[in-house]
Amino acid sequence: MPKGSIPILQVGSTLVVTIQTELRDTIADALQEDLLERIGKTRAGALIIDITGLEVVDTYVARIIATTGQMAKLMGTETVLVGMRREVAATIVRIGFRLTGVETALNLDEGLELAKELVRRRRRRKRD
């Protein structure tokens, strides 16, 4: 799949990306680049990565998600990971991978709520 093949949506100041196909390494890399570029362009307050459709998340993809979150944070954007399946959560924990740098929410709806809250908190901190 070429670069830019996973659509990134914008809802207010939040970017939303829904991953539905199994992420092969090259797509994952391309997605990370796309996301960072969009964050730079839009100055989005938050990024939501929806992985409801993913049945398997390997270490590579998990690392891409974590590092994307960390990179986004450096650029001033909070990342919320939503819709992780319980089997995926169990596997990630079992292999001992620490998925840091992202917040989590049960579903997209709550993810949007949390994203707004995080943006608000960040602004407040800046003001203080």
Next chain:
Amino acid sequence: MLVLGHPEAAKLFSDHLTVERVKRAQRDYFLGLFAGKCDTAYAEDRLRIGLAHERVGVPPKWYLGAYTRYMRAILDRLATWLTDPTEMRLAYQSIEKLVSFDMALAMDTYIEAHLQALTRHQAAIRELSTPVIRIQDRVLLLPLIGTVDTQRAEQLMEAVLLKVVEAQAKVIIIDIAGVPVIDTKVAEHLLKTTEAVRLLGARTILSGISPMIAKTVIQLGLDISAMHTRSQLSEGLELAFDLVAESRSRKKRKRRRKERRD
């Protein structure tokens, strides 16, 4: 009749009709045994007999005991019919072979039935060892009682994740007041569960931390700071309600803003 002298046996053969029915069944059984057809239908029929015995509560020892009596009777009868010792030996060996096959099948069904019962009980125990209770719309409680070993901890994570997703829970409280000791392994499992729950988008609160457990955790040098911890379940509940209210007020704020706009 000799059998009815045993009180347990007398219970099974409570009335005349039952005795008659069983006698008929025994007659059919022996006729079948000597029909000389050892096919699948025969084996299945024998397995059914074992199951029937298991169901009405005839223990294997009775079955084997009864067979010993039958064999003795058969031997006596053979002795009167066949005068040639070689012929008699061959006849008896044939019968013994048939009977052994039947016994093997019957024992198989007994063992199978017991194994099934055991599996059922284990499933029941598993279920009981991780009782997840819904306290409020989006708050779950898992009271842990007794020792937590690796297998149980593993199962605990599965159960917790399943219930969190099912209930779309915001918070799960794990109360360990009933856990006598906590060691490195258990703490590690609790931390893993906490992390997995976080990945789903919910939070874990660990309550019921006794002074004893607090002491052990620190002395073992375990870092459980990733978990919200409280000493009493009541405090854990308060914290859980606070966390849920927090996200609810977020939603309320949103609704109010929307109303103002409309």
